[in-house]
Amino acid sequence: MTKVKISVKKHLFINGGDVEGAEYAPLFSPYSGEEIAQVALADETLTKDAIKVAVSGFQVISKMPAYKRAAILENVVKLLEERIDEAAEVISKESAKPIAFAKGEVLRTVETYKFAAEEAKRIHGETIPFDASPGGVGRIGYTVRKPIGVIGAITPFNFPMNLVAHKVGPAIASGNSIVLKPASQTPLSALYIAELFKEAGLPDGVLNVVMGSGAVVGEAIIRDERVAMITFTGSPAVGISIRSKAGLKRTTLELGSNAAVILDKDTNVDQVVDRHITGAFSNQGQVCISLQRVYAHEEVYDEFVEKFTVEAKQLKIGDPLDSNTYISALISERETERALGWIEEAKQNGAEVLTGGKLTDDGVLEPTIITNVDPKLKVSCQEVFAPVVIVNKVKSVEEAIEYVNDSRYGLQAGVYTKNVDKALLASEVLEVGAVMINDIPTFRVDHMPYGGVKESGTGREGIKYAVEEMTELKLVVWNRGE
CATH class of the missing domain: 3.40.309.10 (Aldehyde Dehydrogenase; Chain A, domain 2)
Incomplete structure (x- = not known):
């Protein structure tokens, strides 16, 4: 059973196992001030190692049948349902979220992975009526959705388990691999989930968790050409910076609000x-x-x-x-x-x-x-x-x-x-x-389209909609020679 102990070393999670960091930093409770853990920090080299592993992981997960991807997500649901109290305590200790709300977050995380498992089975395209155009007579066509590659996910502290799920769930459902950088104050929830995915049967290298500063780890993920998409939840200033540096990468940015x-x-x-x-x-x-x-x-x-x-x-x-x-x-x-x-x-x-x-x-x-x-x-x-x-x-x-x-x-x-x-x-x-x-x-x-306008961001989360963001629409046309 996955356990997070007080004041233990927590390593990076790369290629399905623990990897020592370039250095370690203490993690303190926001409420009591007590030290919770010593957390590994990645440097640029370790971050690039994680991306390299994720590239290999993509070759595995992208070829995996949908029912197998769904089964892994369903296994995570079962494991998390068995450990709701334990997972909630992890959230509460590192974020000071009251335990009642932390349990609510775990229950929502369960739902999010359930939706991801369901969506893995219904990623499909549509047929195109080519004969609607004179030039299309004699042809039939259809669209399919293909995974795009390595997803760089950068998550915030306020929902350290469920907002990870909103990025990891649709990525795995759609056949992509992930390099995840959790918020510096809340890495334990992300590591907890990574261990559950390993136990659930996710192939090594598909999900990698690297902690560290945005200036080092975040920058390496954003600028690396092997990363196909950045999905980020955080401040508008950082989101705008990501958009300016990401080039032609896809970006989903969930930013600020004053609702x-x-x-x-x-x-x-x-x-x-x-x-x-x-x-x-x-x-x-x-x-x-x-x-x-x-x-x-x-x-x-x-x-x-x-x-x-x-x-x-x-x-x-x-x-x-x-x-x-x-x-x-x-x-x-x-x-x-x-x-x-x-x-x-x-x-x-x-x-x-x-x-x-x-x-x-x-x-x-x-x-x-x-x-x-x-x-x-x-x-x-x-x-x-x-x-x-x-x-x-x-x-x-x-x-x-x-x-x-x-x-x-x-x-x-x-x-x-x-x-x-x-x-x-x-x-x-x-x-x-x-x-x-x-x-x-x-x-x-967690299945509704979620996102904003103006400085609240671009793109939409909600599993079905995130899957669309994380896949490429491909058209196939057959010429019947008529």
Whole structure:
């Protein structure tokens, strides 16, 4: 059984086994500060070794029948289902994600690999009616989808197991090999999954995990001509840099957001408050589609603010391994200080902090609600990635839409209304990748197309859609000589 122990050496995972790093760095718990492990760091040479191995791995996985690829993914599902508690503890220790949310992530990871196993069996093309053109008479044709090669995957800390699955799952389903660089703070979840894949029967070299800095490991993956595609989840600045360096490589970039919801005047506040608590404060707000902005109609604003604040004050703060904890530490002290600075900026510019805005004795940022926020302030116009949400008053859905669209981001948005015309208007004119009617923008299930517009990225995740990104469409035409 796969185990992650405290303060042990964790090596690189290349060609199906442990490989020592160029050096090792301590990994500390974001909550307790205790050392969790000594983690191997790759240099450029080791990264290139992993890519070389992945090239060979591609020759194996690309020739493997779909049912065998599906069977490997199904085996991973079974193994992970047997170890949900263990896997959740790995996530919680390295990221400070409260254990209840960590278990939820493992369950979602199981679902993601289930979808990947299913999609492996239905990668297909279509027939083309060539006789629709006079020049096509006597010919028949069809398309097929072929794997493209080595996938370079760069993943973030906030969902260290499920966002790995969203890259590894479709890559294996479609017959590609992978070089994975996990976030520096959360490598243990990626290594855990790599070991499960080995146990599940994945051929050596198909999945390789290399830890290290973006400047070294990330750059080597991005620039290497043997890598066919980069799939990245992270900041817009890094995503833009990847796009500029990747050349003709395919890129799928899931970047920043400051997701918003609109509450129309007919919103039943009692029915939606709990959902907004989940959207704003789960995983300490460190979710790409975390609810950061609420635009409430003036007729429901006061009631919503009052009840939302009461609920936020009741959330349990503390040790992520405590099953009752809802809010724990942010991923680093630096991120905590940044969030505090943004809150202070808002206060200095006339905003009102209704609750939170300060640290507990053990350094956890309390869930924070801010009202009367100028849209140009950082807590509104940038991605806060912390348990901080603003609530502003509007006179109409139309006014709220203008505020939502006044953003460099466009990942997801939500609107609560019983008015069909307003719901249709919002769905048509909100500048986002997905609109949730009568739900928060934080909604996601793992088989839906997921991605944004503007600086929220390019391409779509969701297994079926990721498979399309990771395969090449090939046309075959037969001349029957008629």
